[in-house]
Amino acid sequence: MSDFTKIPMKTPLVEMDGDEMTRIIWKMIKDILLTPYVDLKTEYYDLGLEHREATKDQVTIDSAEATKKYGVAVKCATITPNAARVKEYNLTEMWKSPNGTIRAILDGTVFRTPILLKGITPYIPTWTKPITIARHAYGDLYKNVEMRVPENAKAELVVTKADGTEERVTIHEFKTPGVIQGLHNIDKSIESFARSCFNYALSMKQDLWFAAKDTISKTYDHRFKDIFQEIYDAEYKEKFEKVGIEYFYTLIDDAIARVIRSEGGYIWACKNYDGDVMSDMIATAYGSLAMMTSVLVSPDGVYEYEAAHGTVQRHYYKYLKGETTSTNSVATLFAWTGALRKRGALDDLPELSAFADKLEKATLQTIEEDGIMTGDLAAMSTLPNAKKVDTEGFLLAIRDRLEQLL
Template sequence: MAKIQMTTPLVEMDGDEMTRIIWQMIKDELICPHVDLKTEYYDLGLEHRNATDDQVTVDSAEATKRLGVAVKCATITPNAARMDEYDLKQMWKSPNGTIRALLDGTVFRTPITVAGIEPCVRSWVKPITIARHAYGDVYKNTELRVPGPGTVELVYTAADGTETRELVHEFDGPGIAQGMHNLDASIESFARSCFEYALDVKQDIWFATKDTISKKYDHRFKDIFQEIYDAEYAARFEEAGIEYFYTLIDDAVARV
């Protein structure tokens, strides 16, 4: 039987430890006998990331932009113990975080339903897809170890030099602080990805934040989603017979 021919290569991101062995077995036994596999290969094993000062991770993301499809194996995000084990130059950041930031990517985690394999919760008859924004937030945070009493503030300096300041906390002893950011443009891209995915697979969207507590950060997500839905997707969702609604994250969990 003739092999399936590929016209465009995909990006192949190899991983760490047992993943490398399993991925090679998958290719040898399940893919290559049937498909004329064409890939652009990148070794994201921790040793090679260290040798290239993590440039290989950036290169793999740029290749994904160019070719459109990538397969990535599991990789190690090093901690202090891995620093010694692999004799690393520095504690390299999460490859997933680097790649997603460069792609301005949205992560969809969706179950693969297989006939004959039944869910543990029998009342779950439709798959639930989790969509996660993959830019900014904790992946691009700035952290500070507060050594003792003092003040931590958020400071925004505008192009004209004017400052806006918000108190984070008055510390009366040691502690920690963390700053996060996001971009309207990236949130808008996330929203459109979610709406387009929902239309493609005919799934309702439940969008949830904690805007009752995070009245500026989370609330910005809520507003942008609603604005884009009303302007670009309301009629398409109605025609497709699917629904979009906003709720608190507590309620979304309860509904699941």
């Protein structure tokens, strides 16, 4: 490929680097599959935990603001510290989840879709089509406030209105110690969540399900249900009928039962925490956590691409010890291709978008045709030629395929 002219870019991508094994993969992807072929333009933000600590987490906010400015970001998985991480990294604070911070700034919906592969039968064998999780990106648990409550204390919810009047309800009269949590959401954000789900369903020509627990959460979850229904009836009902797709709301426990019995091929809208958990369940049931793409679409038309999985800590510790790892880079790679394709579309660079398509094709050919895959997939694959390779070996095999396509 010595005579290959690198594909130009116009606007930089916002590049958010991250932690542990995904940080290692991040660099490998760039070195092996991107920079030799694309004149990669990025504005780099190091969201690795050390640099978040050094900047008092300002870098996370800066990266979200840059995403608003440029329109497209690609993010590596990051550690959200807990008590153990505070010790491990000698942190001055238990910094918040960068994802929570970024999503709160950008708002919107995270769409997560599994990549189906020849030779991998989902754990639910009736799932022959992908199930896309549409996860509300704002609020709930990810913007919560919480407290420990001592014995003999009364906890209340208090709302102080603009006119100074108060509305209060008792949460609990604590005789013995306990804990409380305050969640919130905003009508405007729920409305944009609903609209982005309806628009996505129309663009994919797929049914949309929305599930929450309005029977138990009669105000909070009920508000979500009502907003979805009002917007559907007023703005989308006719469009859905024209395309021949359906919208329905059901309780989340009923939804789970239906999902398991389904064949896939629809969009399942979930509140923030439900979507977090369900997307891991869906990804794993289709084959591997590392085969799920994830993109945040904000109401202002800003896109942030990422993998749905975390920093793969266990593999990283093996890597640090010099042991061979076989970490699947597909979701992280598809975050890059998703971002490059979007940048290509926005900047009128069809060559850049075509490169992203070819890189994805090369990845699937490597697994499905050549049988070359990482351990998570090799353990499940029914292909006769399935062969487990190490982390870097997988990316090198993709490069061979890519060069045939360019």
